[in-house]
Amino acid sequence: MTSITDLHQQLENLRPGLYRFAQLQLRNECAAEDAVQETLLAVLEKPDSFAGNSSLRTYVTGILKFKIIDHLRSLKKEKPLEIKDDESEDDLIDSLFNANGHVIGTPTVWGAPEATLQEKDFFRVLEVCLENLPAKTARVFMMREWLELETEEICKELDLSTSNLWVVLYRARLRLRECLDLNWFGKVSSGEKI
Amino acid sequence: MSVFIVCKQAHQLISEGLDRPLSLPERTQLKMHLAICRACTGFDGQMSFLRKAMKKTASEGLPSEADNTGIEGRAK
Numbered sequence A: 001m002t003s004i005t006d007l008h009q010q011l012e013n014l015r016p017g018l019y020r021f022a023q024l025q026l027r028n029e030c031a032a033e034d035a036v037q038e039t040l041l042a043v044l045e046k047p048d049s050f051a052g053n054s055s056l057r058t059y060v061t062g063i064l065k066f067k068i069i070d071h072l073r074s075l076k077k078e079k080p081l082e083i084k085d086d087e088s089e090d091d092l093i094d095s096l097f098n099a100n101g102h103v104i105g106t107p108t109v110w111g112a113p114e115a116t117l118q119e120k121d122f123f124r125v126l127e128v129c130l131e132n133l134p135a136k137t138a139r140v141f142m143m144r145e146w147l148e149l150e151t152e153e154i155c156k157e158l159d160l161s162t163s164n165l166w167v168v169l170y171r172a173r174l175r176l177r178e179c180l181d182l183n184w185f186g187k188v189s190s191g192e193k194i
Numbered sequence B: 001m002s003v004f005i006v007c008k009q010a011h012q013l014i015s016e017g018l019d020r021p022l023s024l025p026e027r028t029q030l031k032m033h034l035a036i037c038r039a040c041t042g043f044d045g046q047m048s049f050l051r052k053a054m055k056k057t058a059s060e061g062l063p064s065e066a067d068n069t070g071i072e073g074r075a076k
Helices: A004-026 A029-045 A056-078 A090-094 A120-131 A135-145 A151-158 A162-189 B007-016 B024-036 B038-060 B068-075
Strands: none
Touching: A004 A029, A004 A056, A004 A120, A004 A135, A029 A056, A056 A151, A056 B038, A090 A162, A120 A135, A120 A162, A120 B038, A135 A151, A135 A162, A135 B038, A151 A162, A162 B007, A162 B038, B007 B024, B007 B038, B024 B038
């Protein structure tokens, strides 16, 4: 059983990671700060709810996700999300294929996926890649992959058609693949990894 | 509807398969395409990997060590 001061300290240590997690999705410093603050308060108000079955970080991240969803909703009211700016990027998809629809070039092989998932450095690169996504694409992608919302829910929240949503997600994945290729897998195969 | 699809369609189906259940014809088309296309099989593996990596971050959150400088430094 950890004392309340220990818990305070541990939460304080988690704060930067939680903030980045929220900020990546909300792209709004105030909202991200609020979401983290509310999360920490919720944990401190009921310290006994943390049963210790998972790590504290996992537990707190779970709460943070709900707070992020709340904030996404209120942000939507203030500033409705427009996906348009990303829609003109059809060349992102088109550039991968020739006129017959065949892949141009061969994709790099991403070796040792299981080992990669154990590497902290990999997740730093992933974070940078997520940060580099266009804000709106990032929001949609992370609602799907981090908040693990169903597509119908995301469409409803953001007033998107399902086919539009699929394309946004597809584009996000293509961009992330390109970024990971350049900044992680490319380096691994050429032996430049630190 | 042909059972043969090209890479462009296969790529899209691979991504959409992560967001909705593919129909039986779509699954068949994709399976047949993957059987003969190394590039799309590679892409399929990359997409499953990306899903796994995101899932791991979703449950475990982001690391909080004092390494923020490294991340911000590289992002610029």
